[in-house]
Amino acid sequence: MTARTERPILGLLFRAAAMLLMSTLVMLLKLAGERGIATPEVMFWRQATTIPIMFVALALMGRLGNLRTRRWKSHAARAAVGTAGLFCNVTAAVMLPLAEATTIGFTAPMFAVLVSVLVMHERVGWWRLSAVALGFAGVVIIAQPGHAPVPLLGIVAGLGSALVVAVAAFQIRDLTRTEDPIACVFYFAVFGALIASLMLPFYATRHDLGDILVLLGIGLSGTAGQLLITLSLRQAAVSTVIVMDYTALIWSTLFGWLVWDRLPPSVTWLGAPLIIGAGLIIIWREHRLSRAIPPANAMEED
Template sequence: MPLPSEAPSETGRARIAAIGLMCAAVLVLALLDTSVKWLSQSMNPLQVVFARSVGGMILVLAVLNPWTHPGVLRTSRPWLQGGRSLLMFGTTLLNFIALRYLQLAETTSIMFAAPFVVALASGPLLGEWPGPRRLMAIAVGFLGVLVVTRPGFGAMHPAALLSAVACLCYAFYALATRVLSGHDSSQTTMVYSGAASALATIPLLPWIWETPQTPFVWLMMFVLGVLGSFGHWLLILAHRLAPATVLAPFVYSQIVWMLLLGWLIFDHLPDRWTFAGAGIVIASGLYLLYRERVVRR
């Protein structure tokens, strides 16, 4: 049995490993969005969703299936699982379409508003009402999103609206995940998430399919599934080693990768308003996390 003095050291090492896994997951997911944007320039976004979903579903079912995990398809909340899966499909599709027109940093900055929506909706849906300080942080965070999008000034592409709706879908997807965590296993939820998007896009293939002209495009379609599954697997490993309140701030490091990849791959550099708005959103999100920890203590 380890001595009491050793316990903090072990906890510290686990948290450092979790932070490393979280940063790696954020990088992998940034590469996923970059690949999606590249493919969407010459391919129907629904076909890109199909490639991401089917590739991910194959990889997930190779590990999580009724033979290796009996009962993995059994759910006590089928309607909630279905609704959550559709929200994930909506998030993916809308974000992929937005990526076709917007810079990587722009879509990421808008999606960073999801925690604010979750905090607002948690009151009426889960009974977790935010206090006045957190409400102020939420208001400032939404102000940051308005700085990025600048509605009414003609500075942002209309696809920013799609990214905003994707953010809403993702927020309610996160709330559904929290509710399901008390009823179904994470393996069951993961299988349903992967299958829903694939099943939704397969019937549409005859109308949207465009045969890739080069082997590299075929490779990139396969890479989407690998990156998506690997990124979410890293997230799961990270959350096994450390609580979400420790890991959440490192999600914001994604903006660094998006800026770098957008510049290297697409020669995109956001304007000063995007930088300013992203900074406001990140600062508000970090303060919201800080208040969450204070309230829990």
């Protein structure tokens, strides 16, 4: 295998553009909910739009062989988990203001630590455990229990989406040992669209041009965002580019102001730094351990 040239600046630019598109996706998800489009329909078109786009693009590049796989069950399991996460993501986007929905999504690294402890039985030291506590303290501040300005169900859905992201990360890590990343995205869309299609007979309705444009925008922004995330990881390491994920808060705040004339309340600005800081601590700690400590000893030194 030949060594791959790192292009960190290009990777950061790809990741920043991906966060703009993913923030656009969340904004369109909220618009779809306000227009009365049922969540199963949104989920179906989010996934179904990806399939022809990727298939045609790969065919034009002569790379259809990248989709070759023998791990159909693993792809289906990944799609089942991811579909549950997409349901939570759509619910959170509809019920919560954009900035709050985006901020709650930043708890994924904290759930990854908890999954490592509870499921993988890994040893995790006080650095990461303290970061988890700090992050969830930020969630409590934003949720304001007892005051109920933010829908509790929306908070739960946002946390559920973040949990699924953490679980899916372990599934993707396993899949990419043998599968092309493009194949992972493609079959996630295929199986996800099939799962969502089972609910269409009960929820599908007629749509006007505005609804159709929103649904197409959801599919296109989600597909392009996923592609740019993949491209960013081809140019630089995860630990280098992931910091750009937090720029999504800037875009979601801007969209909330431009589209709904709403700026986040003061409690969001108090809780968001705790959640973001916790995520950065976890990322920094894992990056430091992976570089400074042999794999055999990493779990003992944290």
